[in-house]
Amino acid sequence: MTRRALISVSDKTGIVAFAEKLRELGWEIISTGGTKTALDAAGVATIAIDDVTGFPEMMDGRVKTLHPKIHGGLLARRDLDTHVSAMRDHDILPIDLVVVNLYPFKETILKPDVTYADAVENIDIGGPSMLRSAAKNHASVAVVVDPLDYETVLTELSENGNTSYETRQKLAAKVFRHTAAYDALIATYFTAQVGIDKPEKLTLTYDLKQTMRYGENPQQNADFYESAMPTAYSIAQAKQLNGKELSFNNIRDADAAIRIIRDFTEPTVVALKHMNPCGIGTADTIEQAWDYAYASDPVSIFGGIIVLNREVDAVTAEKMHAIFLEIIIAPSYSDEALAILTRKKKNLRILQLNFEQQKQSEIQKEFTGVLGGMLVQNQDTTVELQDSWDIVTKRQPTENEIKALEFAWKSVKYVKSNGIIITNDHQALGVGPGQTNRVGSVKIALEQAANRLDGAVLASDAFFPFADNVEEIAKAGIKAIIQPGGSVRDQEAIDEADKSGIAMVFTGARHFRH
Structure with a gap:
């Protein structure tokens, strides 16, 4: 037949x-x-x-x-x-x-x-x-x-x-x-x-983007899947201009980096290592922003991920070329800058990303796998600025301190909890990420920022549970703190701040990042 x-x-x-x-x-x-x-x-x-x-x-x-x-x-x-x-x-x-x-x-x-x-x-x-x-x-x-x-x-x-x-x-x-x-x-x-936000069945579909040599560690098998409905501002949609294939850890770190920089509109450079910012700088030019980000922590930036929200020019490229970096991400590169960055650096991963679609990326939900299930949440994309602050101490922050507090509050949101960051109004000076107690994070941040505390302020991603945090900050000479508030011992922290002549701001919102 x-x-x-x-x-x-x-x-x-x-x-x-x-x-x-x-x-x-x-x-x-x-x-x-x-x-x-x-x-x-x-x-x-x-x-x-x-x-x-x-x-x-x-x-x-x-x-x-x-x-x-x-x-x-x-x-x-x-x-x-x-x-x-x-x-x-x-x-x-x-x-x-x-x-x-x-x-x-x-x-x-x-x-x-x-x-x-x-x-x-x-x-x-x-x-x-x-x-x-x-x-x-x-x-x-x-x-x-x-x-x-x-x-x-x-x-x-x-x-x-x-x-x-x-x-x-x-x-x-x-x-x-x-x-x-x-x-x-x-x-x-x-x-x-039909506007259903919490469906009884979660139907997600992804397309294989890249098979990987291994996952977080060599003994782990891994692959990279992209959402079937692509997000333009995402590592999955970035155009790779140079370098080796992205690894599992590269992708996670790069994703964290492009989330951080969304909150900054002025020329800004973010340096990241192991999912935490190790340098943030903002200025009138991208070159100066790089200088500030590099100076934040010249040691940790080695082998880091760099994201810039302006075109990379030749002079900035020369400065970045001078050190070992894993990944550079930017909206564009001048021809001269690209030639400089690729000179004798065939493994440097250079990515070009559509920064104009940042807002679209903010509406995407986050999915976190756990054994036997999936956690779903909106992204933490809000930034509480001065008009929503509550200044709870006798001392009021100065105008320069207010600018620094705004910068610090935007920056601390992406430090792993318990997260502490010390900044001035244009540069991260010390980062204390992911400690099991907050005073430990404070000490780490203060150690990094030592000898650079003139005009510095400190931000905490969540409230201070004890006044000992403020005691450590006061010893270092910092005169302004921003934190969510909400602890049953808030008054103890306020009293300690008043005792030391520190201005303290409560934002009313925390920014845990696990």
Whole structure:
């Protein structure tokens, strides 16, 4: 019996050559709509779907393949006499190969001017139904959803006369992944349209972006997946201009770096190591901002990740080129700067990122995996500025201290908790990240900032649970502190600040970062 293939694809990449080879191998081809038109135009003989069903396409193509003569030919088990006799009794011919890909729903909803009606019309019904029918019956039917698999199928048909069961099983698995991802996009779109923020089912889908040599450590296997709905301001969308492939830790650190710099609008440079800022500088020029960021901690910046929110010019590039860095991220690079940075540094990872889409990135939710589950939250993108502060001490901060406190409060949000940062109005001076008690973080930050405390202020990501934190700060001579407040011992901290002539600001909001 002549074998039949059903071909109906939105992505027509390689489909003519694939169909021509099938015809050479003696297959009949059933086709529909635009696919049939393309194959007919190429001289590939096809059978119209309505010639198989005896029923015309209708309702603007919404109904054409949903018919027993199609799904019976796909689902019938060839090893069951009852199925074979049912096909014979109802004049159903078996379909042994299905090549289908789906209406471009993702591409449709990514259009900036997409309407709800357009999105709905691009939900494929017949395509997933045929794919699922064929995949379910993979014992007998080969099903192809990805043009990358055309060669494999043709090779096996040419050499063996049929595809192997192992191949059909793998193709079926890919189909179910494909349809699951397709449905996940539709579910996510509709959930957003009706304004449901906490759905009872969380449907996420990601595409493999990069296979990795290893994960956080060499003994850990890892891969990098990108959200099926890409975010322009993300490491996944950054253009790599130079250097080795990004590692697992590179990606996590780079992601942390581009989050930090979003809160700064003036020329700013952030240096980061192990998910914590080790230098932040802001100035009138990007070169001066680099100088401040470098001077924040010239030791820790070695081997660090650098993000700049202005084009990298030649003079800044020369300064960065002088030390070992892992990654540089910026919105653009002058030709001269790029030539300098790549000179004798083939491994330096240089990324170009679309900074104009920063606001879009802020609305994305954060997903954190835990054993047996997933935590979901909004990003911490708020910045509490002076108009929301409560100055709780007798001493008021000076105008210069207020500027420094604003800078410090924006910066401490990205220090791992318990987080402490000491800054002036343009530069991080000392960072105390991630200690198990807050006074330990204070001591680390003070040690880094030693001999640079003139005009410095201190920010804490959460309240001071004991007055001993303020005692340590007072000993160092710092005269202004910003913190959330909210401890049952707040008054003790305020009294200690008053005793030492320190101005203390409560913001009313904490910025834990675990």
